[in-house]
Amino acid sequence: MTRSNGSKAGSDEPNLPRPEGLEGVVAATTALSHVFGEEGKLVYRGYDIHELAGRAAFEEVAFLLWQGRLPTNSELTGLLRSLGEQRALPGHVVDVIRDLPATAPPMDALRTGVSALGAIDTEEFDDVPDLNEAITLTAKFPGILAAFFRIRQGLEPVVPKTEHNTAQSYLYQLFGQEPEEKHWRPLDVYLTLLADHGMNASTFTARVIASTGSDLCSAITGAIGALKGPLHGGAPSKVLDMLEAIGSADNVDAWLTGALDRGDRLMGFGHRVYKAEDPRAEILRGMAREASTPEFFELSRRTEERALEMLHERKPGRRLYTNVEFYSAAVLSAVGLPGDMFTPTFAVSRVVGWTAHVLEQVANNRLIRPQSEFVGPLDKKFVAIETR
Ligand code: ACO
Numbered sequence: 279m280t281r282s283n284g285s286k287a288g289s290d291e292p293n294l295p296r297p298e299g300l301e302g303v304v305a306a307t308t309a310l311s312h313v314f315g316e317e318g319k320l321v322y323r324g325y326d327i328h329e330l331a332g333r334a335a336f337e338e339v340a341f342l343l344w345q346g347r348l349p350t351n352s353e354l355t356g357l358l359r360s361l362g363e364q365r366a367l368p369g370h371v372v373d374v375i376r377d378l379p380a381t382a383p384p385m386d387a388l389r390t391g392v393s394a395l396g397a398i399d400t401e402e403f404d405d406v407p408d409l410n411e412a413i414t415l416t417a418k419f420p421g422i423l424a425a426f427f428r429i430r431q432g433l434e435p436v437v438p439k440t441e442h443n444t445a446q447s448y449l450y451q452l453f454g455q456e457p458e459e460k461h462w463r464p465l466d467v468y469l470t471l472l473a474d475h476g477m478n479a480s481t482f483t484a485r486v487i488a489s490t491g492s493d494l495c496s497a498i499t500g501a502i503g504a505l506k507g508p509l510h511g512g513a514p515s516k517v518l519d520m521l522e523a524i525g526s527a528d529n530v531d532a533w534l535t536g537a538l539d540r541g542d543r544l545m546g547f548g549h550r551v552y553k554a555e556d557p558r559a560e561i562l563r564g565m566a567r568e569a570s571t572p573e574f575f576e577l578s579r580r581t582e583e584r585a586l587e588m589l590h591e592r593k594p595g596r597r598l599y600t601n602v603e604f605y606s607a608a609v610l611s612a613v614g615l616p617g618d619m620f621t622p623t624f625a626v627s628r629v630v631g632w633t634a635h636v637l638e639q640v641a642n643n644r645l646i647r648p649q650s651e652f653v654g655p656l657d658k659k660f661v662a663i664e665t666r
Contacts, residue, residue, distance in 0.1 A: 299392065301357050306485055310343055310634050318554030318599075323347070323475060333585070334628070336444050336469040337361065339439040343474055344409055344632040357413070362440035364417035365447055367391075370398045371418075372425055372435060384423060384622045385512075389502040391422035396495025407494035407640055408559040412633035415498060419626045420444065424451030426573050427619065445469060448626060461613045464569050465623075468609055471558045472602070474631030476551065478502035480608045481509065481628075481635050481652065488636040501632045502625055506547070511624045514544040515617035517607035520581070527580045534581070534588055544585050546604030553597040562605035569612035578608050589649035595625065 280408040297303060323342050330339060334348070337357050341349040347622045374394040378387055389417035395418060396403050403411055428451075438447050445466040449457035475481070482577040483567045484501040488494075524533045524646065537544060549556060567575055582600055589598040610620050 279393055282428055289574065294649055294651075299550070305477055305636075307642075308477070308638060309346070309636065310631065310638060311476055313404065313551045315441065315549075315551035315553050317647040318552055320475065320557050322360075326451060327376070327557050328561070330470055332467050334468050334470060336473070336630075338472045340630040343630055344412060344637065347436040358441070358443060360413050361417040361444065362438075362442065362447075364414045365421050365438040365440070367418055367421045367425060367435075367453075368395070372394050375422065375425050376429055378426065382426075382430075383506075383616055383624070384426055385502060385506040387426035387507075388419070388422055388622050388625060391426070391498055392419075392495055392502060395422075395497045396493060396499070403493055403495050404629070405491065405493050407497070407633070407636050409637065410632075411494045412637060415633060416444075416629050417495060419629050420448035423619070423622045427453070430454040434602055439483060440645065444539050444626070448623070449614070452619075460569075463611050464565050467565060468606065468613075468623070469627040471561060472606075472627035474634065478510065479500055479507075481632060483612070484632045485635050486641045486646045488631055488639045491643075494633065497636050498629060498632055501628075505625055505628065508620060511603075511621045511628075513545045513601075513603040514606040514610065514624070518617045519602055520545055520619070521574075521577055521607065524550055524577065524581060527577055530580050530584050532666050534584055538588060538592055544589065546601055546607070547584075547585055547589060548596075548598045549601045552599060552601065555599045556601045558602040559605055562602065562609055565598075566605045566608035566612070570608045571612075571617055574608060574611075578605065 295303070310425070311320065314564075322330060322339065323346055325342070334342070335354075338348055338354055341353060343355055371391055371394050373389060375391055378390060393417070395415070402414055403464055409423075419440060421435070428435050431455070436451050438451055442450055443462075443466065445462040446457050449462055449465065480501040483504040484497040487497040487500045507518055520533075520537075524530055534544065535628075563579075566578060570578070573642065582604060586600065588600070605625070606620065607617075610623055611617070615623060
């Protein structure tokens with residue numbers, strides 16, 4: 279290769295593939311989950327997501343991802359007990375959350391809370407990630423978010439109840455009231471749907487950090503940072519913003535045309551791997567129909583239909599379909615969550631997949647260290663600062 283200044287690249291550089299955004303690169307071997315993009319199929323440990331959604335509780339799915347099989351009744355009871363016992367946060371973590379400005383995005387509070395937990399609870403979180411740590415971290419995610427959610431409103435955090443499952447505990451700690459079944463049940467299904475998703479950006483981040491021999495809280499702190507971006511997990515509140523901006527079904531065409539004319543991306547559509555509809559979108563659409571108001575569902579449905587038609591017209595051959603984020607917005611909003619808690623709620627689920635991937639990585643570790651293609655100049659000569 280010839281550089282811009284005429285120098286030749288080193289002859290020891292093999293001619294490696296360099297797809298943009300690592301598209302199509304296999305970065306790890308996993309038995310956890312897989313996205314079959316052409317078919318629009320998602321599998322957890324051999325189970326199609328349709329087998330599990332609405333049938334397995336979130337904690338059963340967590341056991342499945344961590345241990346490789348569905349739990350027996352007593353194993354599930356044991357896991358629920360462990361999660362219940364470990365939900366409370368160390369006081370110092372609450373103090374760190376208290377010091378954050380009320381205007382901080384909740385994902386930043388979660389990232390800070392997990393990082394603080396790793397620094398404060400060093401006996402629990404040593405340098406070798408294990409299943410107990412995965413359970414402890416999963417147990418504490420709802421509490422970190424709920425503490426911030428309440429403190430920013432001038433309220434005190436709520437002491438979690440040991441008998442609650444994850445969905446119940448999250449809503450109870452957020453709102454300080456016994457959650458209604460019509461709210462925690464859809465949330466439980468949502469949590470099962472989002473628990474893992476192949477080699478997505480945040481999972482990759484967690485595995486890269488774990489591959490260096492770092493600790494679990496560091497790996498998960500990094501993953502939270504990756505999930506926050508709107509091209510990954512940060513889209514659902516933007517879907518809600520979009521639907522609120524559209525306002526009514528008769529404004530759908532004009533709004534979408536304006537957005538696409540400006541070159542904006544329509545949030546909740548498109549995916550790196552799915553070239554068919556995301557199977558989770560299909561399940562969430564059904565849930566949104568049940569959970570949200572008829573007007574909001576009608577607006578969502580009309581927006582989805584027209585967005586797909588327009589994307590297919592304007593981007594022929596791109597195969598853009600509805601992704602998981604689009605109907606997550608309607609479901610989470612119906613459960614009572616404000617928009618800025620949508621991505622954090624995604625994290626309450628995905629921490630299971632992240633931790634399962636970290637355990638899988640450390641069980642058969644090799645440092646993840648790719649190459650880069652060097653395109654900078656070579657052979658420059660140092661010039662002393664006085665003469666620059
Ligand atoms: N709206 C409009 N155009 C789109 C959209 C969209 N939502 N998604 C992709 N495109 C277009 C791009 O403009 C591009 O067109 P061009 O080549 O003519 O310029 C083409 O489709 C391919 O886009 P890429 O960015 O190369 O696709 P990539 O695989 O890198 O991106 C992504 C996937 C980031 C999800 C993209 O579809 C997107 O930005 N969607 C909107 C944000 C969103 O919904 N994110 C949540 C993803 S789901 C998840 O991670 C949980």
